[in-house]
Amino acid sequence: MGTAPIKSMTSRQRVLAALRREPVDRTPVCNPTSVATVELMDLVDAHFPDANRNPVLMAKLAATGYTELGFDTIMPVFSIIQESSALGCKMQWEQKDNWPTVRMREPIWTDVDDIKVPKDFMKHPDIVCVLDAIKLLRREFGDEVAIVGKTMGPWTLGYHCFGVEPFLLLSLDDPGKTMLALERMKEITYLFGLAQIEAGADALTLPDHATGDLVSAEYYKRFLQDMHTEFAERFPAPLILHICGRTVDRMGYIADTGMAAFHFDSKNKPQESMETVHGKISLVGNINNPETLFSKGPEEVRAEVEANLAAGVQMVGPECAIPLQTPIENLTEISRTVRDWHHAHPHVH
Amino acid sequence: MAELSDIKNATIRAEVEEFVTRPEEIARNVALFTRAHERMQAIAAGIIDGDDDLVDKLTAEALKAGHEALEIMDDGLIAGMGVVGIKFRENFIFVPEVLACARAMKAGMGHIEPILSASGVDPIATVIMGTVKGDLHDIGKNLCIMMLRGSGFEVIDLGVDTSADAFIDAIETHGAPIIGMSALLTTTMPNMGKTIEAIIDAGLREQVLVMVGGAPVTQEFADDMGADGYGKDALACVSLAKQLIEAKRRNAPA
Incomplete structure (x- = not known):
């Protein structure tokens, strides 16, 4: 953060500057995962599950992040299942008040040789839906707001396609085979991500759930650090890595990948996290979802936003995709607090 | 020594x-x-x-x-x-x-x-276990079940994506004194609270103790939604189940 005056920025300029760790007129408010809620669905008449499968509804619901909540980003990919659906995973599309999900107990692959990308992968309706939604949003909002796409990393695809338990056991029983599986799956990450950039996404969220709740920091280093570095080099747009849960023990490795930003969970303290990454990567987060945004009120939200701002977190927002029943007033409080805080700290950029 | x-x-x-x-x-x-x-x-x-x-x-x-x-x-x-x-x-x-x-x-x-x-050894008690509605993760739940069974509990496993109605049916069918709910996602954790509310509405809350767990779940969240206990891991789940049963038996009318 600097202290020299910065002229007023658009939301898009603000986000892109924060991703480059350049000065901003104020801290951007971001949603690298999802801010879809039932209230927002009702407001614009774009409901789950259709808003995950119909580009017009997807764009309509995603836009509310900017138009209703005052965030600086629009994230049309609410879930983490679009490419898994296109790969042939068994899906549970659910209803308005529940997230679509992959039936991981019924995996489609059991061996590394099973990994095959269907020929029509990029033409699958659940892939095309995201690309068309991004195009619609870009057409509607121009350069006003940052549009962020989302492509799953190979570790998460491993959970979806092999099942969480078999994939984690494979990583222990046969690390070589696991690396080979990751190498093959990373092309899926690349294909879908690149197409979203070509469709108009300014940046990509790359969820890859090698969380401290499941695997060690050494696991992250051994299996994923080089691959994430390669993604940062290959993709022609900034990447926001997302990993839920405890991650402060691996943030040093993550900071060295060259990714633009890391979306971190409230299990990690903002100040400690900032100190761990040594300014090598922007941090996005980390307002608690279940206990604060879902369960409490604007006052508690305000306190968490201020803690992040005081720590110098470059982009503020929920820690992960928010529960669908989260009240709108708690989400708008994030943007309000950021604006108020910068008003009270006019020299912090 | x-x-x-x-x-x-x-x-x-x-x-x-x-x-x-x-x-x-x-x-x-x-x-x-x-x-x-x-x-x-x-x-x-x-x-x-x-x-x-x-x-x-x-x-x-x-x-x-x-x-x-x-x-x-x-x-x-x-x-x-x-x-x-x-x-x-x-x-x-x-x-x-x-x-x-x-x-x-x-x-x-x-x-x-x-x-x-x-x-034919009598179990300590019967525990109904399930991952809540909308959540298909079950590693933690399965570890808890294995440790509970190994420690002398009978466990009815409702699997994943368990609706409040399924928990209620199982409580009524098996007369179990404890249920355990698991969630791995912050987006599905609220379904624990919804299940507890449904158990109250069904008039069964007095007869069943509710324990919760899962990576994003905390003691504070468990308290806020009215659970009787929170277990951080499978070991904690077993000792919690034992404590809850002992307390229930101690407090039962003679």
Whole structure:
């Protein structure tokens, strides 16, 4: 953060500057995962599950992040299942008040040789839906707001396609085979991500759930650090890595990948996290979802936003995709607090 | 009083020395493993190493040599998983390693379970377990179930994506005094609270104790939604279930 005056920025300029760790007129408010809620669905008449499968509804619901909540980003990919659906995973599309999900107990692959990308992968309706939604949003909002796409990393695809338990056991029983599986799956990450950039996404969220709740920091280093570095080099747009849960023990490795930003969970303290990454990567987060945004009120939200701002977190927002029943007033409080805080700290950029 | 050096199995001795740090847990493990037969110590070491082939072989051999199924379960399999649980709680190992240990335990239980079932030992209590609606993750729940069964509970496993109605049906069908709900996602955690509300609406809250767990769940969240207890991991789940049952029985009208 600097202290020299910065002229007023658009939301898009603000986000892109924060991703480059350049000065901003104020801290951007971001949603690298999802801010879809039932209230927002009702407001614009774009409901789950259709808003995950119909580009017009997807764009309509995603836009509310900017138009209703005052965030600086629009994230049309609410879930983490679009490419898994296109790969042939068994899906549970659910209803308005529940997230679509992959039936991981019924995996489609059991061996590394099973990994095959269907020929029509990029033409699958659940892939095309995201690309068309991004195009619609870009057409509607121009350069006003940052549009962020989302492509799953190979570790998460491993959970979806092999099942969480078999994939984690494979990583222990046969690390070589696991690396080979990751190498093959990373092309899926690349294909879908690149197409979203070509469709108009300014940046990509790359969820890859090698969380401290499941695997060690050494696991992250051994299996994923080089691959994430390669993604940062290959993709022609900034990447926001997302990993839920405890991650402060691996943030040093993550900071060295060259990714633009890391979306971190409230299990990690903002100040400690900032100190761990040594300014090598922007941090996005980390307002608690279940206990604060879902369960409490604007006052508690305000306190968490201020803690992040005081720590110098470059982009503020929920820690992960928010529960669908989260009240709108708690989400708008994030943007309000950021604006108020910068008003009270006019020299912090 | 037994000393760490009295434990005969070198693997167990090294594991307790390196990874068990709480004085009461050191005392308990030293007492347990110095008392346990060397064959049981070897089975526990196999569990800690996550070696399912070895545990399978040693369990079969121990039964053949005349050891009781209950002794093998308590002093070998569960004793080994106790150390695994401590290592997991303290972040010395993570889920892949725990899964390998659980696989080894399953190999041993394959020999033990049919014998215990046939012996007609009364369970401590029945526990209904399920991952909440909208959540398809079950590793944590399955580890809890394995440890609960190994510790003498009967468990009704409702699987994943369990609706409030399914929990209510199971409470009514089995008359279980405890349910356990699991969630791995912050987006599905609210469904724990919804299930508790549905249990209240069904008029069943007084008869059932509710425990919750899962990676994003905290004691504060459990308290806020009105659960009776929160377990951080499978070991905590077992001790919580025991505490809740003991308290319920203590407070029951004479």
